[in-house]
Amino acid sequence: SQQGEEDPQALSIQEGENATMNCSYKTSINNLQWYRQNSGRGLVHLILIRSNEREKHSGRLRVTLDTSKKSSSLLITASRAADTASYFCATEKGTGNQFYFGTGTSLTVIP
Amino acid sequence: DAGVTQSPTHLIKTRGQHVTLRCSPISGHKSVSWYQQVLGQGPQFIFQYYEKEERGRGNFPDRFSARQFPNYSSELNVNALLLGDSALYLCASSLPGQETQYFGPGTRLLVL
Numbered sequence: 001s002q003q004g005e006e007d008p009q010a011l012s013i014q015e016g017e018n019a020t021m022n023c024s025y026k027t028s029i030n031n032l033q034w035y036r037q038n039s040g041r042g043l044v045h046l047i048l049i050r051s052n053e054r055e056k057h058s059g060r061l062r063v064t065l066d067t068s069k070k071s072s073s074l075l076i077t078a079s080r081a082a083d084t085a086s087y088f089c090a091t092e093k094g095t096g097n098q099f100y101f102g103t104g105t106s107l108t109v110i111p
Numbered sequence: 112d113a114g115v116t117q118s119p120t121h122l123i124k125t126r127g128q129h130v131t132l133r134c135s136p137i138s139g140h141k142s143v144s145w146y147q148q149v150l151g152q153g154p155q156f157i158f159q160y161y162e163k164e165e166r167g168r169g170n171f172p173d174r175f176s177a178r179q180f181p182n183y184s185s186e187l188n189v190n191a192l193l194l195g196d197s198a199l200y201l202c203a204s205s206l207p208g209q210e211t212q213y214f215g216p217g218t219r220l221l222v223l
Binding site: 004033035041042043045088092099100101102103104 | 144201211
């Protein structure tokens with residue numbers, strides 16, 4: 001079963017608007033990562049936030065983590081048509097690279 | 112440097128057959144993980160190998176097996192294919208101690 005759940009499942013916005021997607025997970029984590037996937041191909045790593053961090057920024061991306069609520073959010077500011085993709089959160093458990101992905105949010109940015 | 116490569120890109124099999132999928136990690140990466148992604152869902156963890164040893168296994172039946180070779184490339188084998196095995200199979204590699212995984216483009220398997 002999936003470790004995490006993303007919300008919403010689908011999101012459609014106009015170019016220039018901000019996009020926010022949320023992720024909830026079930027158990028304690030070492031870190032949480034966000035990945036992007038275009039058209040059912042390989043995933044691309046976007047950003048990692050560790051369990052002792054609350055917020056992190058990378059370019060137009062802002063990630064928050066609330067371990068008490070077991071949730072994270074990804075904010076994409078000033079969205080572009082090229083941001084159209086599926087976005088997944090992934091949590092890492094244990095000592096190896098064993099990632100558990102959520103169900104994903106499908107983002108469509110309309111030019 | 113080349114990224115993670117996977118072969119073949121597409122594959123069509125019939126029920127009961129077996130399949131072997133191949134993955135070459137980024138040069139210097141010793142950890143390889145395999146994931147199954149059914150259409151419309153997120154990737155599900157199948158296996159992780161590090162230094163040719165299995166370090167983790169997801170909730171998949173024994174029909175799924177894998178191995179890692181001395182050059183750190185890896186194979187995923189699936190026996191007695193079922194229709195439900197139709198999916199995108201993703202391979203990811205990482206450096207020792209690095210938390211970020213780098214994914215290949217995947218192999219799309221269709222079981223008829």
